[in-house]
Amino acid sequence: MSPPFCFDAAASALAVDGWCMLPGLLDDAQTRALGAECAAMHDTRQLLPARTGSSRTASALRGDSIHWFATDAPTGPQQVFAERMDALRQRLGRELMLSLVDCESHYAMYRPGAGYARHLDRLRGSDTRVISAVFYLNQDWLDTDGGALRLYLDDGSHRDILPRAGDLLLFLSGRFEHEVLPATRDRMSIASWMRQRAVGADA
Ligand SMILES: O=C(O)CCC(=O)C(=O)O
Numbered sequence: 001m002s003p004p005f006c007f008d009a010a011a012s013a014l015a016v017d018g019w020c021m022l023p024g025l026l027d028d029a030q031t032r033a034l035g036a037e038c039a040a041m042h043d044t045r046q047l048l049p050a051r052t053g054s055s056r057t058a059s060a061l062r063g064d065s066i067h068w069f070a071t072d073a074p075t076g077p078q079q080v081f082a083e084r085m086d087a088l089r090q091r092l093g094r095e096l097m098l099s100l101v102d103c104e105s106h107y108a109m110y111r112p113g114a115g116y117a118r119h120l121d122r123l124r125g126s127d128t129r130v131i132s133a134v135f136y137l138n139q140d141w142l143d144t145d146g147g148a149l150r151l152y153l154d155d156g157s158h159r160d161i162l163p164r165a166g167d168l169l170l171f172l173s174g175r176f177e178h179e180v181l182p183a184t185r186d187r188m189s190i191a192s193w194m195r196q197r198a199v200g201a202d203a
C-alpha cells in the first residue's frame with residue numbers, strides 16, 4: 001500500500017492545478033487482477049456499449065463498452081479498488097473541504113480505433129460529479145499504441161496522458177474538457193466519479 005503522503009500530494013496538486021497523476025494507488029498484483037477481470041468480462045460479453053446523456057442509443061461520440069461496479073456485490077478486485085478509492089475520496093474531501101459522499105465506477109474497454117469525443121464529465125442538468133478519476137489497466141503500453149487521454153487545460157494547451165497500468169488520473173469534473181484518442185490495441189480503464197449530493201436534494 002502506498003503511504004498517505006501520496007494522497008496529500010494529490011490533494012495539493014488538485015487544489016493548485018485542478019488535475020494530477022497519482023501513481024501507486026494499488027500494487028502490481030492488484031492492478032493486474034483488475035485488468036484480467038475487465039478483459040474476462042469483455043470476452044464473456046458483460047461489457048455493454050456505453051451511452052451518453054439521455055440518449056437511448058449508443059452514441060457516435062463514444063466507442064467504449066462498460067460495466068458499472070455493483071456496490072452491493074463487488075468482486076474481490078473491485079472491492080480492493082473501491083476501498084482504496086474511498087480512502088482517497090475521504091482524504092481529498094477533507095483537504096479540499098468538499099463534501100464527497102460517494103464514488104461510482106465502471107470498467108471501460110475501447111477496442112482498436114474506438115475513442116471518446118471531447119466532453120465534460122457532467123451529466124446534463126446534474127452537478128453531482130466533482131472529481132473524475134481514471135485508473136488504467138494496460139500493461140506494457142507504448143507511446144506508439146496511441147490511446148492517450150487528451151486533457152484540455154485552462155490556458156488553451158493540452159496534455160496527453162497514456163493509459164499505463166497502475167496510473168490514476170484525477171481532475172475536477174466540471175473544469176476540464178477531455179477526449180480519448182483511438183488506440184491500435186485494446187485499451188482498458190476504470191472510470192470513477194467522486195460525487196457530492198445534488199444541490200436541492202434532501203439532506
Ligand atoms: O478512459 C479514459 O481515459 C477517460 C474516459 C472518459 O473520459 C469518461 O469515461 O468519461
Ligand SMILES: [Fe+2]
Nearest residue numbers: 119120121178
Ligand atoms: Fe470523461
